[in-house]
Structures are given as C-alpha cells and as structure tokens.
Amino acid sequence: MKVVFVGPSLPDAAQLRAADITIRPPAIQGDIRRAIDEGYSRIGLVDGGFEYQPPVWHKEILYGLSIGVRIYGSSSMGALRAAECEDFGMIGIGTVFDGFKTGKLIDDADVALLHGPEELGYPALTVPLVNVIATLDALHENGSVPSAQREILEISARNIFYKERTWGKIVCDSGLGTDLLPLLNRGMVDVKRQDARQLLAAMQRASDDPSKETPAWQLNLPAF
Template structure:
C-alpha cells in the first residue's frame, strides 16, 4: 500500500516514519501532488509546501488526485490551508490549525509561514510560525506566566513582524522596546524552553495517526461528488508536470533524454509517437475505458509477440531493462492505447496522407508507389513468388534485411511482420518480393545496365 507524505520543516521524515509507513517527500511545489498521484498511491498527505521561487501546490491537482480515487489529507502548514479550502470537495483536514482556518478564526497564509534551511540541512526552521507563537502564548497565559494584556500585546507585535524575522528572542526584544512589563517578559523567557508549543508538529503527527487508522480499515478508493473539469489550463499545467524517469525514484533531467533522441536523429518520430500515445490515453479516459482481465492479457500478449518475448524470463528481463516499475499501470495504459488504435484505425488512415504531406514525404512516396505498380504490372509480376524472383526463402530475407534495411534477419519473422503492421509473415514476404522485383526492373531500365530501351 503506497502512501506519500510531503513534509520538511514541520516534521522530520524520521519522526514521521515512526508514526506511519510511507514515502516521505520534501515540501511540495506546484505539480508535486500531481506527480505523486500519477504513481497511484492509496493516499497523499500534505504537510509542508513551498511558495517562494516556484508556484505553490495548485488546488486543481489535489482535486484531480481525489477524482482518481486517492485519499488526500492536509494538516499543520500548507496542508492545513489547502484542506480548509477544499474540505467541501472531500480533502480531509486534521488538527487545530486546520480547524481554525475552517472556522475563519485564522485567515492569513502567513500564520503558518516560516523560513527554513535547505534539504541538505534537513529543512531546519530559521524562524517561528505565527500559529506556534499563538499556541505558546496561550499556554503561557494558562500557566499564569503572563496575563491576557501581555499575551495580546505579544501576539500583536508578532503579527506585525515579517515572517522570516519571527522568533522568541526577536519578539521579546521588541516587546521590551515597546514597554511591556519587564517582570512578565523575564518570566516568559525563563519558561519558554520547557513551555513553548509546536502546534504544527502536533497537528502533523495527528494527521499521520489519522491516516494510519483510516487506511487500516481499507476504505477503498476515494469517492467524490464532483466531476473533474479538464480545462485547457489544466491540460497545459499537466503537460508541464509530466515526469521523465530513468531509474526508480530518480527524475530524469528532461533535456538529457531529449538530447539523446535529437543527436541520434530519432526525435521527430519519437515525438509523434509520444503525442499519439498521449492523445490515445486521453481519448480512452474521456470515454471511460477500463480494460478487463481479458483485454489486459491481450495487450500483454501482443506486446510480447511484437518484441519476440514469448518466454516468461526474457519478458521479465525486458520489463526490468525498460525500467517499468509498475507493470500493472503500464499494461493498463498499453491496453487503452491499443483499444484506441483499433477504434480509430479508419480515422488514422484518413489522416495518414496529410501527415505524410506535413513531413514532406507524400509526393515522393506516391510517385514511387505509382512507378512500382506500373513496372510490376508491365512485367506481369504483381504477385511474384520466390521462383519468379529467382530467390530462395533464405536469400530473400538476407537481401531484404541485410542489404535493403542494413540489419540482421530477425529471429521471429512473425513478430517483425506484426510490428510493421503486416497481418502475417506471408504478406511481409509478398511485399519484400515485390520490392526486390521492382528494384531489379528499375536497375535493368537504367542507362548502362546492359539493356537498351526506347
């Protein structure tokens, strides 16, 4: 059962793992919840999120995750803000801070904001969140350390400070300059090491506890009452967020893969293939296609045939080589793509000429097709056999694959034929024989070939 938690300065990952078995990730930026949801976890917990230097977590990526059946929880910091805003849609908020925002007692984002060190330093807090200052001062009043007037004054001063400057030493120094009673400030300073409250941490732990208890009951996929709207803005944001991965858990710098494809000359075709796959998946999702067991098996069998992976062990090695960490997801999407290919085959054929025109291939291809048909018809070789071509089966394949295509003869000719779109090896053989005969005829017609022509 996969669970992702976004945290940082509020709660160390080590503390969180003691409460919940989950994958702990750094504070979330815009797109991180979407990327996590793409891994199909049971639940996502949002504690910390960043907002400086990059856009904050988008409400719509949370709505999308929930519409995909993922339970999304929020608490303590950015998670409390988003949970209060999205509670009507089903996001599950936990903790005192969330409840204060939901009731409208707190409204400003800076209540949970603080500055912190980077990941290399464990996201160590460098300032104090306003919600923690409020909770600590309330605790000090209950303990009789300060009175209500001093507490109100300290809260007012803290709220007036820029969030990176908030902290107990700076607050007490400012309170002294403002003339708050020195005796109460001294008592508060002495009491703070033992009495201060980390409300954010307490709420984060409460959320992890709630998630553990809820998920232990095996609640099933999240059910939502809304229909997720796939707007143009959402599609553009989703496109920018799509991850590229090489190794498990390691994001691949996008430019590195693109450079390899471009320098090898494979980028244009890879780009068109990726675009076609994306559109096929989009169409299958739009039509609500959910492959059943038989369809998944057919997709798996087709993939194995096309790659010559009929034995189990080679297929498993292939999955590992291709870094397919989630075979179930990959095969589900493969089945959806193949379903769309079948349904849209007539539309594909209709669009094929214009696609070839856009790549500049259509004119030359059409001219060669007409020239081949005329030459073969004139020679009575529309359907040549091995005898007419003067070849053995072995010689034909050696010519076609080694001399014509510049590669070895495939071990599985049936597999190769299917991959190229032929119905079987017989149709591939016929096409190869037609190509051989056509090239021989053209060679004989060229000047200097030893034959005369008018």
C-alpha cells in the same frame, strides 16, 4: 500506497512513520499529481514550497479527489489547502486546520517560517505565528502570562515579517522586557509538529484500498 509530503513541520517524520508510508520533501506544484500518477491512493500534505517555487495547485488535489484518492492535510500548506478543499473531500487534521476553517487564521504567512535545508534537518530559524499563538495560549492558561501581556506579545508577533519573527524580536518589540524570553523558549508549543504527527497517525490507520465513492461534483480537467 501512501505518501506524505513533509519537511520543517516534522523533520524526523521518516523515523516516526509506519513502514507503509513513504516520506517526500515539501510539495510544490505538480508533486501531488505525480504521486497520483504513480499509484498512491493515500496522500498526506503537510509542508509545501512557496515564494520561490510554485505552490501545490488546488486543481491537482481536486483531480485526485475526483478519482477516489484520499488526500489529507495538516500543519502548514496542508492545513491551508485542506480548509480550501474540504467541501470537495480533502481531509483536514489538527489545530492549524481548524484555525483556517473557522477563520481564526486567515493569512498563509501564519504558518510560514524561515528554516535551514533538508540536509541539516530543516532547522527552524524563526517561529511561525501559529506556534506563537499556541504557546501564548498555553502560558496564559497555566497562569504564567497575564491577559494583557499575552495580547501585547501576540500583537508584536503579528507585526513582524515571518522571516524575522523570533522570540527575541517578539519580546524586544513588545517593550515588556527580556525577562519573558526564557519562559517563552521553555514553554514553546510546536502545534505544527503536533498536527503533523496526527496526520501520520491518521494515515497509518487508513485502509490502502482505493475508494469506490463517487463525488457529487464533476471536475473539469485542464491540460496538465
């Protein structure tokens, strides 16, 4: 059995998933443990709640890994937890995971965005920093944005609170003029979506058989 916790990173996940993958909303503390208890042997974590809800607990991930459950992470909360739990067997996928693993990304807020509710398809109201960086990198590589402008725009984006970070505010605060705005909107690279699709593909390829591997570490269980 396979399940993926996903929301704003890939709002149309239910239409893109394989038939054997269950889609659930972004995970909060206890959801991973609950999925393990329900018998899921392959779990994908993309999006997760935070700020007003307790986030996914590392210990519930480690519990699953300790009993042979394969747990994948990408894009957002999943990429962050995968970078933190990779040494224990969690499987990280995608560019955002690589950023956290290598230290290029260090802040939880780098993947955060303000979005609408599930009922409306999680519409994005702001731009996550990881998408800003991916977009600026792509536009710089194709010659559309010179190095100096690219650096100014990234600094501008990093200085904006994630709930207020839009392309319009990034450009306004940069002092570079509004002429760049259509280019940035048109050239937007949604790296969180790309990573989430990679996770779905990896889980589709994965065998559903329980792992027989015994980890080299031992989990000390708390009282759940």
